[in-house]
Amino acid sequence: MSQSKLITLAEAVRRTTWDGMQYASGAALPVGSDAIAFGRELLRQGRRDLHAIFHCNTQQLNLLAAAGVVSKAECGFSGLEVFGFANGLRRAVESGQLALEDWSNLAIPLRLLGGALNWPFVPATVNIGSDIQDRSAFAPDQYPAQGKIPTVTDPFTGRQIGAFSPLKPDVAAIHVSLADPLGNSIILGTEWSRFELSRAAKRVVVIADAIVDTDCMRQFPNLVRIPDILVEAVVYWPFAAWPQGSPGLYDIDEDHMRLMNKALGTVEGTESYVRDFVTPYTDVDSYLDMIGRDTVKRLSQGSTSFLLDPYRRWIKSPDEVAQLLNSNEAS
Amino acid sequence: MSQSKLITLAEAVRRTTWDGMQYASGAALPVGSDAIAFGRELLRQGRRDLHAIFHCNTQQLNLLAAAGVVSKAECGFSGLEVFGFANGLRRAVESGQLALEDWSNLAIPLRLLGGALNWPFVPATVNIGSDIQDRSAFAPDQYPAQGKIPTVTDPFTGRQIGAFSPLKPDVAAIHVSLADPLGNSIILGTEWSRFELSRAAKRVVVIADAIVDTDCMRQFPNLVRIPDILVEAVVYWPFAAWPQGSPGLYDIDEDHMRLMNKALGTVEGTESYVRDFVTPYTDVDSYLDMIGRDTVKRLSQGSTSFLLDPYRRWIKSPDEVAQLLNSNEAS
Amino acid sequence: MTESFTRQEMMAIATGREIRDGELAIFGVGLSMLAGYFAKEHHGPNIRAMTEGGVYGSTPVGGLPWGIECNRISSNATSFTSALDALGFLVASGRCDVGIIGAAQVDKFGNVNTTGVWDGDIGDHYRTPKTRLTGAGGANDIACGAGRVVIMVTHEPKRFAERVTYVSSPGYLEGGDARSRYGFVGGGPSAIVTTLGILRPHPDTKEFQLDGWYSFSSVEEIRANTGWDLKVADHAAVIPEPTAAELAALRKVDVTGALRKH
């Protein structure tokens, strides 16, 4: 008799987050999947002093950094790929307000793997021999930074390699394509590091673009990479990664990607962005109105939408999801 | 312009195997998925002195060991679960003819992970403190066996843990539910350690219960856990795991599981089993005749067969597969 | 007077009573799985059951599964992953609350041997066993990582040794705080549930002592079937017989009557 874990986005943030927490978002892809809606809600609820663990920078980290609520961040990549530098993150780093610790895109999933396995360290054959190993924004006066990627001796050959510190984020908000009310989740597109993150984090909230019946999971159990037993809360939030894309569901909103990144380049721009795109909406409907229904429609008709076809018959309507939410609060 | 890699089972074994090789089979589940048909062909072609790396014992290892062609084996589990002890493997071990190195069911995938990542060692927080660490069938005179799971010091805390040796088998025959002619493969049911094995092995042959069109993979790319770039050859062999089961395709043949394990308990029984169930068939058709068409039909109607439904429309008929094979030989 | 039941059924129910509602629990095949699903059926609807195969959300269908990967436990799963996930991320990590394992031989400190039978000690080297058993499987990983471990074993003198010939899965090793040498995240065995009674470790010495006997067994019978000088806990007492509800739940799970055959 597993219980539905569906709750509202506001409730999820209230229940699972706090100032100063180690916060990881999934997938943390710069133009693709990321729990960006969760980050908007963190801002709405005034969370601050966050230690962000993002495999890559995203528009979420860009926004949170621009708004000044991130004091520490760890990333493998800190740009927006073809959309250029992340102006908000950049401003926070260059002003010294945010300490950004550098890793590579393999280092982050390896550190999450180590956290998931509860290893004391993870063998490192990358990042060694570069300034990623020698310089630490978290220990700026150490040179070389002994504690960041120390050396470990291979007992079989005596050869020295590096050792990564495992990651166990306090809370992970993981964006998924489809989730059932119990938390079983299906990812369409690259997992990036969501599989490892879901096992490494102490608490996991999934943010799903669509909610499906559990029968969908029974038909495709090999697609369910995050089983319900790992999930504390399930949030229904269509276009949760907007303005970034979600394979099968919606394409990148190129105009908003540019508008947003431009705005985050200044304090004033950030204030107006928050005013116009973070605080206004009150629910999923007004969130989609804010994006613009025509835009929503256009972005939903992308070249990957066929990827969603096998699962459409199990997708619950907004009304059905609302009923599940209410029955939950009732219980 | 990727080329079809479909070849016959006989050709695959001729091309990719040799006496004395380190041979891994996937999934190496005791009553479930395993490339058992590949092992029958190894026997038919007289391969010997094998170093078998099996996550768990299966009827394949049971058979190869009973026939005396395995000199070394490494396993996490060496029984047949509810079907009891593996009589063939047991006989080979107790007679001293086969050296069986013991690990746990987590140690094997961790060692494959280390091989896939090309790490010099893998942190071990299990198997330490037991005779799995202290005694080695491959180094019988060492006590404690220093070289099997040596200790390594965590550079962050100074704490000592164990270190596993990574595995990179020479050849892996991996049983999958569905493969396309390029080698893209879909697994139904637990992966066990097939994902890690497909990355750790030097050469990979997939043995598929059914061949599907590549369009199936484009519809379900998240299900394709073994991409074509890792695969050297694709073999079409229905009931490849028989008498074990394959979720979505066929159930365990309980009678044959017992008959086979009983036969492998003696030299004479093994000879007659090889005579009756290894050498007779000449192709897929006569293999299925050997199993018995009624049995094939009955086992195909199990409670998991609905798992195959989403992919049936892409499954190629035996004739279509035969054509692909011929066009391959032609080219 | 309750209805009759077998010793195997008593053992399965006593084991199931060790699993609490809501726990993340890993079961093996056979008796272990029956005991686990009995608990889920009887008093633990929210027990999060898993197998080492990475099979989640499923309940057996069509009889006792032949293995942790059997189609009988794959026909209503909500997720299939891998051994690395189940035994690594969820068990070796310390995340799993409780595991049930079996034993061919167990000793006074809860160490388990499932690897082989030797004539006498093995000695300071590796030696081929007289009788080769199944090896550790996932039990070693469960013994190292699970919050606590319940060992289920038929109570016979040959199975209860002062010291196991081969440690396949570590209990408390030489007793006391010996486990701490290895920094295991798991707490070690909390109970040995047998066909005759229940043994639990002394809080300090970690030596297993008799904690309770069944209505059909006795301290004398249990001591006579134990290969070491078994101590009896002061609080040791008779263990309640299965209730009608417990038997009904167990038999609903044990559709093939595997536990009623002997």
Add this chain to the structure above:
Amino acid sequence: MTESFTRQEMMAIATGREIRDGELAIFGVGLSMLAGYFAKEHHGPNIRAMTEGGVYGSTPVGGLPWGIECNRISSNATSFTSALDALGFLVASGRCDVGIIGAAQVDKFGNVNTTGVWDGDIGDHYRTPKTRLTGAGGANDIACGAGRVVIMVTHEPKRFAERVTYVSSPGYLEGGDARSRYGFVGGGPSAIVTTLGILRPHPDTKEFQLDGWYSFSSVEEIRANTGWDLKVADHAAVIPEPTAAELAALRKVDVTGALRKH
């Protein structure tokens, strides 16, 4: 006289010429992906292209992808896995034959900086950059693990330094066999392909020297745009202009004309 082409197109084609048919190759976004898919289109039909996102078997659709995970490269993939798979199992393992990476700053030993711009040296500590760049991403992993690495960079004095301010991705470090200190499985950068020519490492010193110039550039122009005293290889010569077939293949891949804008 062939038809006209831009310097960016020449750089992309010269980079693509470095990728051989049948190789397992990893491409980044932008120029790197265009150069890679040009090679696949023009002379490497069997190039096994991948991105660090674990996106396999796909070709871009509807224009240059915005990222390695963009829907534009996810609409015809045959497999989606993960970063651990692509960058770990296939690249850091040494399995990938060749990778193409970009650089904000590169030095005479092929070390790459994509992390930041500082006023002067950073010094014996960490110091906030004057201008923060994108960080290493997957390039560090490719630089450590790929069989060989091709660095693609616009040829400007500020980008070609005697020594990079920050080593984001290791080339030959201090030159010679310095890489061997770390036991990298990858061979290091085999070429720096720029908008003006191609530099290759000296076999022993690993110092990059001029290997060739384009029809529209010259040794003088290249040396003037290089921040160290660039040596010229004895065999250095002009690099063949794009053939009509090469330009056609590149422009088929560069549907949006990204390389013809400047």
